[in-house]
Amino acid sequence: MLDAQTIATVKSTLPAVAATGPALTAYFYDRMFTHNPELKDVFNMSNQRNGDQRQALFDAICAYGANLENLAALLPAVERIAQKHTSFSVKPEQYQIVGKHLLATIDEMLHPGAEVLDAWAKAYGVLANVFIQREEEIYHEHEVKPGGWRGTRPFRIAEIGQQSEVIKSFTLMPVDGKAVADFNPGQYLGIHVQDPDFANHEIRQYSLTHAPNGQSYRIAVKREAMGTVSGWLHAKAKVGDVVNLAAPAGDFFLQVDPATPVTLISAGVGLTPMLAMLHVLAKEQHQAPVSWLHAAENGSLHAFADEVVQTGAQLPHFSSHVWYRQPLAEDAGRFNEQGTMNLSTIAADLADANRQYYLCGPVSFMQFVARQLLDAGVPNQHIHYEVFGPHKVV
Secondary structure, three states: OOOHHHHHHHHHHHHHHHHHOHHHHHHHHHHHHHHHHHHHHHOOOHHHHHHHHHHHHHHHHHHHHHHOHHHHHHHHHHHHHHHHHOOOOOOOHHHHHHHHHHHHHHHHEEEEEEEEHHHHHHHHHHHHHHHHHHHHHHHHHHHHHOOOOOOOEEEEEEEEEEOOOOEHHHEEEEEEEOOOOOOOOOOOOEEEEOOOOOOOEEEEEEOOOOOOOOOOEEEEEEOOOOOOHHHHHOOOOOOOOEEEEEEEOOOOOOOOOOOEEEEEEEEEHHHHHHHHHHHHHHHHOOOOOOEEEEEOOOOOOOOOHHHHHHHHHOOEEEEEEEEOOOOOHHHHHOOEOOOOHHHHHHHHOOOOOOOOOEEEOOOHHHHHHHHHHHHHOHHHHHEEOOOOOOOOOO
């Protein structure tokens, strides 16, 4: 625990830290990667280029400093970050490197003096220990679970499927032929890829898209215009290639009892975690109503359409509604409405006080849908979503 003087000292410097904006974290990352370039093999350098990671870290620093007396308020964020860190195989000693460069950044940019730096060092040490302990718990959970492992494990690409013009699915089977761990629908895999054309070892997270089967995993990947890993998977990866996987992780997953109505809402490639949820609901023969709401640009970009219909047909009470923003001539009969997702179409479902809503898609889409849900009287705690980076949905 932090003493009152340390808390007061850190809080007194928060306005100066906040005034720097993400310039502080930009300086920090530039400094760290200059002195410790090996960490480029851990961090997503694409997020460095677009600024998301720098903004996210800046927001986290400010949030931590503001909640030193109420660390419980940060636990949901800690869990989300710790889960993601395990997919990157983050090690305890790397926290020391980060702490050294963070303190040096504060010193070099703000020149606050030894007392302030000592206070920030103590505060960072407490937070680092929280992450180290929680991540060790997650690593241990992964390791002792049937079919589980610690760190990374080699998997072979067993099947590649073209699911839309821009989305491919990849079925992955363990090279050792042994069982693989179960997961919660909505969780993701950390995929580690090294290629001679890459400047660094690359790590990405992709949602699992099916129910656990103990033998294999399946992910789906959208080809991004500047995507290093998605580009490799779409253009170079072939059946038989081997990649390394971290165990399934993530704090966003389906968690409902059999009597709870569920609505799965997605746009574009955001349907991937929803698809895993749908498969599990069908496998468990979920007795309450299940609604599938999806938005796509048109039929050529609508992935897994037939699979959703076939899986939904296994449920006793299933409904589906699909929006195409700009349908093609050949899309007739494949969608229900043209335009953006308008939830007034399902007003009767929104009146169900117990219904749980799971969202995934672009941040602007989730914000748009969440606002409609809240305006319709859906409680905050019934809206579940996952978003990495500095963005907020609800």
